[in-house]
Amino acid sequence: MSDDKNTLTDAVHDLLQKAIIEQALTPGMRLPEDTVGEQFGVSRTIVRHALVRLENEGLVVTRRNRGAFVAEPSREEAQQVFAVRRCLENEVIRILCQQMPENGYDRLEAHVRSEQNVKGKDGPVSIRLAGEFHVLLAELTGNDVLARYVSEVVRRGSLIMSMYARNHSSDCAVDEHSQIIEAIRAGDAERAIHIMDHHLGAVAGRAEFPSRLDSVQSILSHYGKELAQ
Incomplete structure (x- = not known):
């Protein structure tokens, strides 16, 4: 080609x-x-x-x-995707708690500001930015393979959200992104993973086909x- x-x-x-x-x-x-x-x-x-x-x-x-x-992901596939996503993102957090690139926190905080700027204004953009936050975390590990797999499950997660998740405010997601950053900054992997688990667990198991x-x-x-x- x-x-x-x-x-x-x-x-x-x-x-x-x-x-x-x-x-x-x-x-x-x-x-x-x-x-x-x-x-x-x-x-x-x-x-x-x-x-x-x-x-x-x-x-x-x-x-x-x-x-x-x-x-159209099945319920079983949805559960599998999010199970894999939890494992991958927990590993991302463990790595970042040990080593963060010099400009890592600046990039993460700038991204959260972008999310805050569209809160309540543009649902589709909020959805995309929320996913990109998780991809950015993975990219900051410097592990290209890990970042590629996280990127794939995040995109598939967005598709699953459109089938199974109830409408929800982006306020909680942005707040939890900030909390994850602060936990990583403190080197508290356990707390950061706990917040991430709660964050990813927000996807409902009930089908609401739009x-x-x-x-x-x-x-x-x-x-x-x-x-x-």
Whole structure:
């Protein structure tokens, strides 16, 4: 694949991923290649490559003779994802309590300020920033493999949230992010892990499937504008 195609595939992948994480594209929604291509102004081949990457990340599923759909994690899969996420994020905390990069706390605190700035203003952005906080923690460990796995389970967690979690205020999440930072700063891994466990345990085990009336076209028209810029 040429560099141009790679660049376009990356862009389409990133925008579709963003639309899923921000819960604009909801579980079970069909993603026709021609529709996605039209909204982003790219070929079906580009779309197909992007969808394959999303499928490998657990965000999309392909059904024979029906095409691609936003994944619908089962309750069992949801429990497994969050069990793995707890293990990975606990390890992140243990590492950071022992060693934090020189600018680590500045980056974390700047991110929390970004979260505070959108509290009560933009739900989708709050959802995305909340996930990015956890990815940033993992990146600060300096362990690229660990960061990659945390990033994947965080994205899948956002998809699960759109299926199983009740609506909740972002205030608690941002406050707990600040508490996690302070516990790590104090070198108190036990407290930081306790807060993280409570934080991740906020995902409800009850299904509340949202009623989504928007079409794929109308949703992706918003994200397509970003690609055109």
